[in-house]
Amino acid sequence: MSLGRKKLDIWTLVTILGFAIVIIFLIYPLFDVFKFSFMDKETGQFSFSNWKEFFSRPYYLRAFSHSMFVAVLTTVFSMLLGIPLAFFTSRYKIHGTTLLTTLSVMALLSPTFIGAYSWITMLGKQGFLRLFFASIGIKLPEIYGPFGIILSDSLQYYPFISLMLAGALNTIDRSLEEASENLGSRSFGTFFKVTLPLVMPSLAGGALIVFMMSLSNFGTPMVIGGNYLVLSTLAYNLYTSEIAESPGMASTVSIVMILCASVIVILQNWVSSRRKYASMLVNRPIQKKLTKGKSFLAHFLCYFIVGLSTLPLIVIVIYSFRNTNGPVFTKGFGLDSYKQIFFDVPKTVINSFIYSLIAVILIAVIGTLLGFVIARKRNFAVKALDQLLMIPYIVPGTVLGIGFIVAFNRKPIYLAGTATIIIMAYFIRRLPYSVRSAASILKQIDPALEEAGINLGSPPGRTFRTVTLPLMKSGIVSGAIMSWVTSMNELSASILLYVGKTMTMPIKIYLSVVDGYFGTASAMSTILLVVTGVSMFIVNKYFNRGSETFVSS
Amino acid sequence: MTSIRIVGLQKKFGDLAALSDVNLDIREGEFFTLLGPSGCGKTTLLRTIAGFYRQDHGDIYLGNELVNNVPAYKRNTGMVFQNYAVFPHMTVYENVAYGLKVRKFSKKEIDDKVKAALKNVHLTGYEDRTPDKLSGGQQQRVGLARAMAIEPRVLLFDEPLSNLDAKLRVEMREEIRDVQKKLGITAIYVTHDQEEALVISDRIAVVNLGRIQQVGAPWEIYKNPVNLFVATLVGKINTMEIELKENLGKGLRRAVAGQLSFTVPSHGTEGKSEAILAFRPEDIQEVSQRKAGQEKGENENQLSGLVDSVSFLGSTASITARIQGTSIILDRHCPKEDEIPLTGSSIHIFVPNDACLLFDKQTGVRLGYGGKQ
Numbered sequence: 011m012s013l014g015r016k017k018l019d020i021w022t023l024v025t026i027l028g029f030a031i032v033i034i035f036l037i038y039p040l041f042d043v044f045k046f047s048f049m050d051k052e053t054g055q056f057s058f059s060n061w062k063e064f065f066s067r068p069y070y071l072r073a074f075s076h077s078m079f080v081a082v083l084t085t086v087f088s089m090l091l092g093i094p095l096a097f098f099t100s101r102y103k104i105h106g107t108t109l110l111t112t113l114s115v116m117a118l119l120s121p122t123f124i125g126a127y128s129w130i131t132m133l134g135k136q137g138f139l140r141l142f143f144a145s146i147g148i149k150l151p152e153i154y155g156p157f158g159i160i161l162s163d164s165l166q167y168y169p170f171i172s173l174m175l176a177g178a179l180n181t182i183d184r185s186l187e188e189a190s191e192n193l194g195s196r197s198f199g200t201f202f203k204v205t206l207p208l209v210m211p212s213l214a215g216g217a218l219i220v221f222m223m224s225l226s227n228f229g230t231p232m233v234i235g236g237n238y239l240v241l242s243t244l245a246y247n248l249y250t251s252e253i254a255e256s257p258g259m260a261s262t263v264s265i266v267m268i269l270c271a272s273v274i275v276i277l278q279n280w281v282s283s284r285r286k287y288a289s290m291l292v293n294r295p296i297q298k299k300l301t302k303g304k305s306f307l308a309h310f311l312c313y314f315i316v317g318l319s320t321l322p323l324i325v326i327v328i329y330s331f332r333n334t335n336g337p338v339f340t341k342g343f344g345l346d347s348y349k350q351i352f353f354d355v356p357k358t359v360i361n362s363f364i365y366s367l368i369a370v371i372l373i374a375v376i377g378t379l380l381g382f383v384i385a386r387k388r389n390f391a392v393k394a395l396d397q398l399l400m401i402p403y404i405v406p407g408t409v410l411g412i413g414f415i416v417a418f419n420r421k422p423i424y425l426a427g428t429a430t431i432i433i434m435a436y437f438i439r440r441l442p443y444s445v446r447s448a449a450s451i452l453k454q455i456d457p458a459l460e461e462a463g464i465n466l467g468s469p470p471g472r473t474f475r476t477v478t479l480p481l482m483k484s485g486i487v488s489g490a491i492m493s494w495v496t497s498m499n500e501l502s503a504s505i506l507l508y509v510g511k512t513m514t515m516p517i518k519i520y521l522s523v524v525d526g527y528f529g530t531a532s533a534m535s536t537i538l539l540v541v542t543g544v545s546m547f548i549v550n551k552y553f554n555r556g557s558e559t560f561v562s563s
Numbered sequence: 564m565t566s567i568r569i570v571g572l573q574k575k576f577g578d579l580a581a582l583s584d585v586n587l588d589i590r591e592g593e594f595f596t597l598l599g600p601s602g603c604g605k606t607t608l609l610r611t612i613a614g615f616y617r618q619d620h621g622d623i624y625l626g627n628e629l630v631n632n633v634p635a636y637k638r639n640t641g642m643v644f645q646n647y648a649v650f651p652h653m654t655v656y657e658n659v660a661y662g663l664k665v666r667k668f669s670k671k672e673i674d675d676k677v678k679a680a681l682k683n684v685h686l687t688g689y690e691d692r693t694p695d696k697l698s699g700g701q702q703q704r705v706g707l708a709r710a711m712a713i714e715p716r717v718l719l720f721d722e723p724l725s726n727l728d729a730k731l732r733v734e735m736r737e738e739i740r741d742v743q744k745k746l747g748i749t750a751i752y753v754t755h756d757q758e759e760a761l762v763i764s765d766r767i768a769v770v771n772l773g774r775i776q777q778v779g780a781p782w783e784i785y786k787n788p789v790n791l792f793v794a795t796l797v798g799k800i801n802t803m804e805i806e807l808k809e810n811l812g813k814g815l816r817r818a819v820a821g822q823l824s825f826t827v828p829s830h831g832t833e834g835k836s837e838a839i840l841a842f843r844p845e846d847i848q849e850v851s852q853r854k855a856g857q858e859k860g861e862n863e864n865q866l867s868g869l870v871d872s873v874s875f876l877g878s879t880a881s882i883t884a885r886i887q888g889t890s891i892i893l894d895r896h897c898p899k900e901d902e903i904p905l906t907g908s909s910i911h912i913f914v915p916n917d918a919c920l921l922f923d924k925q926t927g928v929r930l931g932y933g934g935k936q
Binding site: 469 | 635638640642650651652662665709710
């Protein structure tokens with residue numbers, strides 16, 4: 011049939027487009043990184059010298075162990091914060107659960123370096139909390155180094171644990187716990203023998219995400235790490251000092267990061283494939299009421315955890331309204347910092363908005379098309395494409411940035427210093443999420459709905475427009491808004507790719523922090539927080555998507 | 564009113580023959596059911612008629628029109644889906660109006676037709692509801708109204724009641740039948756539920772392994788099955804392997820099943836030494852319930868054994884009797900309390916010769932088909 015062939019052509023074209031994108035913007039730059047890691051710096055010949063150096067010099071190995079140390083402790087602390095929060099809010103009557111969830115999601119989605127920077131203003135050398143405690147005779151250690159990274163990472167990423175765990179706890183059929191008690195188990199025993207094993211996959215999944223995020227995080231260790239180098243900051247430092255020569259060691263460190271991330275992704279897949287307890291959810295779990303004393307403690311704990319993670323954001327917003335004189339804060343409040351932004355660096359704000367907007371449009375359109383192909387057409391090429399699109403999950407932003415700058419700094423594709431290279435970095439980092447979410451939305455749409463449209467006399471094109479697209483719309487738009495937020499807040503790749511005229515807000519914030527212009531940094535951070543908050547609000551309000559959207563995409 | 568003719572239809576999925584040489588003549592206004600186990604090809608046949616699948620060979624005629632090359636959206640068939648397929652982003656009204664808008668009716672006409680269709684399925688007043696506010700039964704009524712509203716040449720039902728609870732199923736199938744008869748639209752109904760098929764259909768086609776096994780009125784399918792598959796699919800039936808012995812004359816032959824001895828019709832058993840014997844529970848008579856004047860015939864099958872278990876079903880009791888090592892199920896009608904037999908009590912039954920159906924042991928083909936009724 012002619013109709014079938016025409017459709018096939020469009021799908022084939024989309025598949026080819028997908029391969030072209032993956033090859034040009036992932037495989038080509040990453041292969042360069044791979045190649046340079048095996049290239050002798052002096053001779054340019056194939057050699058293991060970089061790898062030998064990595065495994066023999068404590069300087070490199072230390073960064074590796076620092077990364078692991080930070081990631082492990084961040085995961086542990088995130089669990090310590092996330093597990094009680096999830097348990098109390100899902101099993102007991104806690105007032106203001108929505109508020110708690112919203113605030114913790116806000117902390118999760120805010121740019122990582124903002125939290126780190128805010129902790130510096132509180133506990134840094136001149137931090138007001140530190141000065142305050144010093145004035146009453148308590149000497150706090152300085153925040154710079156592993157302690158600061160772990161503190162701000164944990165308070166940023168614990169919502170992965172609490173949201174995923176609460177989701178699991180809320181979908182355990184109450185009858186299972188009742189059955190356990192009916193069979194003679196005390197509630198304590200029931201928790202450890204029934205409840206915990208049932209939510210274990212979600213808990214493990216959340217913990218692995220935290221580990222992964224902490225491992226690839228660049229902004230926090232850059233801002234607050236001081237001399238304490240982790241893999242991502244090491245790669246960045248190596249790259250910026252290796253300019254002019256070949257980025258051999260930076261590439262080697264990059265490959266190490268990719269390998270670490272691959273192990274995590276493999277573990278994640280293993281965890282999620284191993285045990286999935288789908289229940290029919292006949293009986294929703296109920297929220298018990300606590301006695302007065304216990305209830306107070308539970309409330310205190312929940313609000314303390316969320317409050318602690320919200321504190322850095324509040325501090326930033328307050329600081330943004332303090333009067334400044336150059337880098338120095340002066341007495342009183344006003345709009346000095348904002349004025350400064352709009353007079354000095356309006357281009358930065360505009361860049362951020364425009365780049366993110368273009369990236370999001372590309373992500374939404376191409377992501378939806380590719381998602382369509384992946385959901386509806388399963389041939390060998392499409393399956394291969396689906397697998398290749400996993401790559402960005404295991405490539406930290408820093409590594410992608412290095413790959414881009416190396417690969418697109420020469421013919422045939424010369425993009426260095428352009429806005430395009432930043433937009434493409436945003437695009438490729440978010441594309442897989444968009445593809446996956448479009449594919450999963452489509453898989454949830456019963457094919458019978460499209461058949462019903464056709465059966466009622468509507469041609470396939472009209473059916474797609476009147477049935478399929480309206481059903482996909484809210485998923486696509488809310489996914490696009492999430493992409494928008496992450497693009498607005500992107501730092502780790504763009505900091506390697508920007509030049510003066512393509513500077514974005516996260517880069518400017520980072521540079522302002524380094525230069526000590528805290529007023530500018532606070533005001534810009536506040537702008538990003540507002541953008542994040544408003545986007546979140548829109549997703550929640552208009553697309554009726556729960557907090558799980560923020561974890562899964 | 565449209566008749567449907569299907570000639571030599573074949574459809575393969577890879578190596579699997581989903582439909583093999585299917586021929587059907589469905590009459591105008593008929594309620595025609597495709598009955599068979601899951602995977603038998605009945606849904607494939609329905610979807611091929613709707614145009615969702617393209618057959619490899621054969622022809623489909625809707626009325627006099629050959630529709631082989633007509634795309635699904637131009638076939639004007641009204642399909643009712645198993646999982647309702649009600650558009651979740653539209654109200655009840657918009658769902659029913661969907662096909663009418665495509666057909667470019669005026670606003671007024673659409674309004675009239677939607678209201679009439681909703682009235683037919685007892686959903687007047689639900690126009691502005693969204694599907695998530697409807698029960699499963701109501702959603703399926705929307706699906707039915709939507710399919711009827713376009714005044715299709717044929718209504719296609721793909722197991723429309725299988726997701727509903729038992730009581731609603733019974734209600735809905737009567738409603739579907741009433742509406743179909745009222746509108747006089749030809750209907751093809753797919754189900755795996757034999758009871759549903761018997762109640763609702765004018766005629767039934769039993770499908771297995773992609774082939775039509777038998778076409779006939781419900782009573783014909785039930786009483787005069789063409790093979791063992793049809794006999795066991797529709798209703799309950801006792802089956803046992805038998806050895807065929809000597810001819811007794813008068814069209815009867817002796818048969819042995821383990822320690823039991825039967826006389827069975829000899830028609831069609833010529834030259835065979837074994838077969839499958841089958842008889843339905845309700846055809847078995849009990850000695851204690853025999854009416855006066857009904858004397859035991861010379862060659863009647865009289866059997867004695869013990870009651871193994873009893874299930875009380877309301878108007879009847881289903882009794883499983885253990886008769887010399889063989890389990891036999893029989894029905895006892897309208898039992899009073901003292902008529903319900905106790906487990907372990909003795910029981911004496913007759914199996915009339917003419918209730919005995921014989922099937923070929925290898926092929927399952929009915930022996931002597933057409934020789935009775």
